[in-house]
Each structure stands twice: as C-alpha cells, then as structure tokens.
Amino acid sequence: MLNSKSSIHPSAIIDPSAEIAEGVTIGPWSIIGPQVKIESGTVIASHVIVKGPCRIGKNNQIFQFCSIGEDCQDKKYKGEETYLEIGDDNIFRESCTVHRGTVQDNAITKIGSRNLFMVNVHIAHDCIIGDDVILANNTAIAGHVVIDNRAILGGFSAVHQFCHIGTSVMCGAGTVILKDIPAYVMASGNPAKPHGINSEGLKRLGFDSKQITQIKRAYKTIYRQQLTIDQAIDQLKNEKDNPHISNLIDSLQNATRGIIR
Numbered sequence: 001m002l003n004s005k006s007s008i009h010p011s012a013i014i015d016p017s018a019e020i021a022e023g024v025t026i027g028p029w030s031i032i033g034p035q036v037k038i039e040s041g042t043v044i045a046s047h048v049i050v051k052g053p054c055r056i057g058k059n060n061q062i063f064q065f066c067s068i069g070e071d072c073q074d075k076k077y078k079g080e081e082t083y084l085e086i087g088d089d090n091i092f093r094e095s096c097t098v099h100r101g102t103v104q105d106n107a108i109t110k111i112g113s114r115n116l117f118m119v120n121v122h123i124a125h126d127c128i129i130g131d132d133v134i135l136a137n138n139t140a141i142a143g144h145v146v147i148d149n150r151a152i153l154g155g156f157s158a159v160h161q162f163c164h165i166g167t168s169v170m171c172g173a174g175t176v177i178l179k180d181i182p183a184y185v186m187a188s189g190n191p192a193k194p195h196g197i198n199s200e201g202l203k204r205l206g207f208d209s210k211q212i213t214q215i216k217r218a219y220k221t222i223y224r225q226q227l228t229i230d231q232a233i234d235q236l237k238n239e240k241d242n243p244h245i246s247n248l249i250d251s252l253q254n255a256t257r258g259i260i261r
Contacts, residue, residue, distance in 0.1 A: 072125030
C-alpha cells in the first residue's frame with residue numbers, strides 16, 4: 001500500500017503488500033519486498049533491498065547498497081517466518097547488512113533508535129541493539145549478540161555470537177570480542193582486554209566527577225583485587241542503589257560467556 005504523499009522513484013520495485021507511510025522517500029532501483037512496513041520520514045537511497053517481515057520506524061536514513069531484513073546465514077534456518085524491527089532516527093551507511101531472527105531464539109532481530117551504523121557494518125540474526133550505539137566501518141556482529149545503549153565499537157571490530165556488550169562501552173579499532181564486556185569499560189585488542197573505564201565518553205554523556213569516581217572504584221573491585229565474579233558482585237552490592245553500579249552488577253550477573261579479563 002503506497003501513500004500518495006511518498007516519493008517513490010519510478011524504477012523502484014514495491015511489493016503490493018508493503019506499507020509505505022506518508023513522507024517516505026525510496027530511490028531508484030531499490031526493492032521493497034512483501035510484509036515490509038516503513039514509517040514516515042524514512043529515506044531509502046538507490047539500490048537498497050528491504051525484505052520482510054520487517055518494520056522500519058520513522059526518519060531513518062538507509063544509504064545505497066544496504067540489505068535490510070534478509071534471511072540469516074545460520075544453517076539451521078529453514079525458511080521459518082522471522083522478523084526484523086528497527087526504531088527511529090537510525091543511519092545505515094553504504095553496504096550495511098541486517099538479518100532477521102531465527103526460531104531457535106526469539107525469531108527477531110531488534111534495533112533501537114538514533115544509532116549510527118557506518119559503511120559495511122553487519123548485524124546478524126537475533127541481535128538486540130539498543131539506542132545511541134555507534135558501530136564504525138566494517139564492524140561485524142555475530143548472531144544473538146546484545147549491545148546496550150551508547151556503546152561504541154571502533155572500525156573492523158568483531159563480536160562473537162552470544163556476547164553481551166554493556167552500556168557506554170568503548171572499544172578500539174580492530175577489537176575482537178569473545179566474552180562479555182561490563183558496562184562503562186574501555187577495551188581493545190585481539191582478544192579484547194579491559195583498559196579502565198570510558199571516562200571521556202562518560203563526561204560527554206553528562207556524568208559528573210563523583211559518578212565517574214564511583215565507577216572507577218567499582219572497576220578496581222572487578223579487575224584489580226583478584227576476585228571472582230561472584231566475589232566482586234558481593235562487594236558491589238553495598239552500592240546497588242546507585243543506578244550506575246547497578247548497571248555494572250547486572251553486566252556481571254547476566255554474563256553467560258564470562259567477562260573480558
């Protein structure tokens with residue numbers, strides 16, 4: 001169903017079942033498949049393929065040669081109906097690829113809002129990406145990965161399946177992430193190693209010096225006192241009413257692959 005106030009190039013191919021809201025722009029030679037819903041203000045450039053079932057929210061920018069909502073690369077996938085959900089105000093630069101979920105998980109890949117995915121980023125099946133995340137050029141995210149709000153991954157980073165990257169994490173270019181990264185940690189290397197907390201990023205997010213000092217102290221409890229994860233959690237629980245320390249505790253308690261060391 002096309003809205004008469006949308007701007008659709010004559011060479012674009014739009015499946016009759018697709019729902020295109022008012023104010024959507026679709027460029028030349030793009031293909032919009034069945035069971036796709038695109039909300040108002042989204043701009044799709046030329047040579048983009050969008051495959052459903054998929055919902056794309058408002059005011060997204062999808063640059064040329066992106067593939068959004070394709071079948072996943074998991075060999076267990078047998079054509080089951082699975083989903084992709086994308087929020088608002090995201091930017092997908094050239095040649096990004098995003099795959100739908102699998103029935104072995106929750107059958108959905110889900111992306112929040114205000115994220116920036118630079119050139120050639122890959123987001124695999126069943127990933128959950130929060131809000132205000134930045135994935136730099138050529139970052140590859142394997143299946144079932146969770147990336148929390150405001151995390152930043154440098155170019156050519158790679159994330160192993162089932163890893164969980166906490167809120168406001170910062171990873172340097174070329175980081176290979178094989179285990180979970182707790183909230184606020186700065187990491188780099190192959191494999192990823194912790195290098196303190198993301199102090200500069202936290203300042204930019206409005207954290208004051210007291211809050212940053214509290215997080216630094218918690219980091220030292222986790223990484224500098226030769227404690228097990230359970231022991232570190234026990235020590236940090238005295239500050240669990242602090243929302244930032246609570247985020248760190250959640251990172252540790254929810255770690256299924258262990259944390260980077």
